[in-house]
Amino acid sequence: MEQRFNKLITRIRKISVKNRIVFSFNLTSIIPIVLIGIISYFIYFNSVKDKISETTTQSLLLSEMNIDMAIERLESNSIEISFSEDAQYALRNLKKLSDFEIFTLEQKLQIQSAQQFTLTYFVSDVVLFTKDLETITAYGGRNRRLSLDTEFLDNLVKRVRKAGGKSVFAVVEKDRKNPQNKAVLMCRHINDIETGDRLGYIIIAIDSVYFQNICKAGTIGQGSYTMIVDQYNTIIASNTDKYLSGSNFPDKNLLDNLFLGMNDEKSSVCFIDNDKYILNFQELTGEGWFILSLIPYSYLNSETRVISLIMLIIIFICIISAIFFSEIISKSIDKPLQTTLALIEKVNSGDLSEGEYDASVDEVAIVNRSFNNMIKRLSVSMEEIRQTEKEKSDIKWKALMAQINPHFLANTLNSVKWLAHMQNADNIVNLTSALINILQYTFDKEDNTTVEREIQSIKDYITIQEYRYFDKFQSEFNIAEETKELILPRFVLQPIVENAIIHGIAPKRGQGILSINSAVENETLILDITDDGVGMTPERIEQVMMGINQKDRSHFTNLGIRNVNERIKMKYGDFYGVSICSKEGEGTTLRLTLPAVK
Incomplete structure (x- = not known):
C-alpha cells in the first residue's frame, strides 16, 4: 500500500507545481460547491413539500371537523322531524288525506323545519317519502319542489335499506337547466314510533356550494384540487369546475385502495392524467367519504424554481471565481519559486x-x-561569534558584582552597628541589627523556609517599623509550637504585615495592636495577621485581592498581597491562599492557609 502511494506521489511530482495547484484547487472547490448546491436544493424541496403536506393535513382536519359537525346536526334534525307527531301522522295516512289536509300538514311541517334550519343556511329542501314513494314537502318552496326521477329514487331507497339505519348520501341536479347547480342528498328511513314498522324515508337536500366552499377553504397552492368523494367513486364536491359534483373520480383504483385501507400514509405521491401530485387525505368515517387534496408537483417546482435559479447562479459564480483565483494563486507561487531557483543556480556556480x-x-x-x-x-559569522563571547563575559562580570554589592552593604552596616555600640547608641544598634538580619535573610537562595525563621524576619521588620511610627502600635506573637518547623514560601508574611501597619493602624487615631497567630487544623497551617485599625469596605477588600491600588505612596502593598495569594495557589493549589475578613472601623484579619508539611 505504501509503495503504491509513493508511486502516486512520484507521478504527481512529474506535474509542475502550478498545474498541481490549479487542478487541486478546482477539484477541492468546484465539486463540493456543486454537491452542496444539489443537496441544498433537494433539502429545500423536501422541506417545502413536508411543510405544504403538513399544512394541508391540518387544513383537511379542520374541513373534516366542519363537515362532521354539519352532518351530525342534520342527523339530529332529521330524527326530530321524523319523530314529530305531524310527520308520523302524514306518513301513516297520506292516501286518506285530501289535498287541503295535505297542504295544511305541509305548512305545519314547514314551520317546524324552519325553526330547526334557521341557522342551517345550506339546507334547501326536506322531503318525506312514504313506502310507496309518495312525497310530502317538509321544508322548501312548494313551487320549486325537489325533482327526483323514479330510477334514481329506487336506487337511493335500496342503498338506505342496505345501510341498516345509517344515512346515505347522493348527488343530484337541482335544476336540469343548470347542470352545475347540484345538491347533496342525505337520506334515511323513518320508523313508526308506536309499532317500529318502517313508514317511509326522509331526504334532506344540502346545497353543494356549502361543501364546495369547504373544499376551497382547504385548498393550498395554485393548481391544487380539494374534493370530497364517496365509496361509489362519486365526487360529492370540489373546489374546481374540472371535477364537478356528481361526476366520477378519474382514478378509481386510487379510491379503492383508500377505502380498503391499503394506503396507510396520510401523504403520498400519485399520478392522475399523467400529472404528478402530492396526495393528502382524511377519512370521514360516519359518512363513508374521503376528503382529498391533490397538490401538483408543478406548484412545488414553482416554489423552488427561484431558489434553484439563485443556487445555479451562485454555483456558476463560485466556479468562475475558483478558476480565476486558482490561476492567480498558482502564479503567485510559481513566479517567486522560479526566481529562488535561479538564485540557487547562481550560488551553485560560485557567485x-x-x-x-x-x-x-x-x-x-x-x-x-x-x-x-x-x-x-x-x-560576518566570525564577528558575531566574537561578539557573543564578549557578551557572555560581561554577563558573568555583572553577576559577580551583583553578589558582591549586597555583601558589601551588609558588612558596612555591621561596621555601623559596632560603631554605634561603642558610642552607646542603642537605638541605632537595634535598627541596624534588624536591617542586617533582614539582608542576611534575603541572601538565602532557598525558596522555602520554616515558620520560625519567617516569624523572626517579621520581628526584625516590625522593629524597623516601630522606630518609624514611634510607638504607634504594639505587636503580639502567638506562634504554636507545632507550627515552628513547618515549611512555607519565603516572604509571604512581610507584604501582609506591611498592609496591616500602613493601611490599617497608621490611619487610626491612637495606638493600635498587631497580632500574629499560628495554628494547625485538619493538616492545614493557618497564619492570622490581625490589626484593630480602620478596617475595609467589601469593595476595598475586592480591590486588594485583585491588586487594584489606591493612589498613595504605599500602593505596592496591595500588589504584594495579590502576589502572595497567587504564589500560594500556584505552588499548593486553589484550596490554599489568602482570605480577608474586615469590618470598617473595627479592624482586619488576613488569613494564610497552607499545607502543614515539614
Whole structure:
C-alpha cells in the first residue's frame, strides 16, 4: 500500500507545481460547491413539500371537523322531524288525506323545519317519502319542489335499506337547466314510533356550494384540487369546475385502495392524467367519504424554481471565481519559486552575490530571504561569534558584582552597628541589627523556609517599623509550637504585615495592636495577621485581592498581597491562599492557609 502511494506521489511530482495547484484547487472547490448546491436544493424541496403536506393535513382536519359537525346536526334534525307527531301522522295516512289536509300538514311541517334550519343556511329542501314513494314537502318552496326521477329514487331507497339505519348520501341536479347547480342528498328511513314498522324515508337536500366552499377553504397552492368523494367513486364536491359534483373520480383504483385501507400514509405521491401530485387525505368515517387534496408537483417546482435559479447562479459564480483565483494563486507561487531557483543556480556556480530581494510574506519569499541572508551572514559569522563571547563575559562580570554589592552593604552596616555600640547608641544598634538580619535573610537562595525563621524576619521588620511610627502600635506573637518547623514560601508574611501597619493602624487615631497567630487544623497551617485599625469596605477588600491600588505612596502593598495569594495557589493549589475578613472601623484579619508539611 505504501509503495503504491509513493508511486502516486512520484507521478504527481512529474506535474509542475502550478498545474498541481490549479487542478487541486478546482477539484477541492468546484465539486463540493456543486454537491452542496444539489443537496441544498433537494433539502429545500423536501422541506417545502413536508411543510405544504403538513399544512394541508391540518387544513383537511379542520374541513373534516366542519363537515362532521354539519352532518351530525342534520342527523339530529332529521330524527326530530321524523319523530314529530305531524310527520308520523302524514306518513301513516297520506292516501286518506285530501289535498287541503295535505297542504295544511305541509305548512305545519314547514314551520317546524324552519325553526330547526334557521341557522342551517345550506339546507334547501326536506322531503318525506312514504313506502310507496309518495312525497310530502317538509321544508322548501312548494313551487320549486325537489325533482327526483323514479330510477334514481329506487336506487337511493335500496342503498338506505342496505345501510341498516345509517344515512346515505347522493348527488343530484337541482335544476336540469343548470347542470352545475347540484345538491347533496342525505337520506334515511323513518320508523313508526308506536309499532317500529318502517313508514317511509326522509331526504334532506344540502346545497353543494356549502361543501364546495369547504373544499376551497382547504385548498393550498395554485393548481391544487380539494374534493370530497364517496365509496361509489362519486365526487360529492370540489373546489374546481374540472371535477364537478356528481361526476366520477378519474382514478378509481386510487379510491379503492383508500377505502380498503391499503394506503396507510396520510401523504403520498400519485399520478392522475399523467400529472404528478402530492396526495393528502382524511377519512370521514360516519359518512363513508374521503376528503382529498391533490397538490401538483408543478406548484412545488414553482416554489423552488427561484431558489434553484439563485443556487445555479451562485454555483456558476463560485466556479468562475475558483478558476480565476486558482490561476492567480498558482502564479503567485510559481513566479517567486522560479526566481529562488535561479538564485540557487547562481550560488551553485560560485557567485555569492545577493540576489533580488523578495519583500513578500509567504513561505517562498521567506525561503528567498533566508537564502540571501545565509549568503550575507557567511562573511560576518566570525564577528558575531566574537561578539557573543564578549557578551557572555560581561554577563558573568555583572553577576559577580551583583553578589558582591549586597555583601558589601551588609558588612558596612555591621561596621555601623559596632560603631554605634561603642558610642552607646542603642537605638541605632537595634535598627541596624534588624536591617542586617533582614539582608542576611534575603541572601538565602532557598525558596522555602520554616515558620520560625519567617516569624523572626517579621520581628526584625516590625522593629524597623516601630522606630518609624514611634510607638504607634504594639505587636503580639502567638506562634504554636507545632507550627515552628513547618515549611512555607519565603516572604509571604512581610507584604501582609506591611498592609496591616500602613493601611490599617497608621490611619487610626491612637495606638493600635498587631497580632500574629499560628495554628494547625485538619493538616492545614493557618497564619492570622490581625490589626484593630480602620478596617475595609467589601469593595476595598475586592480591590486588594485583585491588586487594584489606591493612589498613595504605599500602593505596592496591595500588589504584594495579590502576589502572595497567587504564589500560594500556584505552588499548593486553589484550596490554599489568602482570605480577608474586615469590618470598617473595627479592624482586619488576613488569613494564610497552607499545607502543614515539614
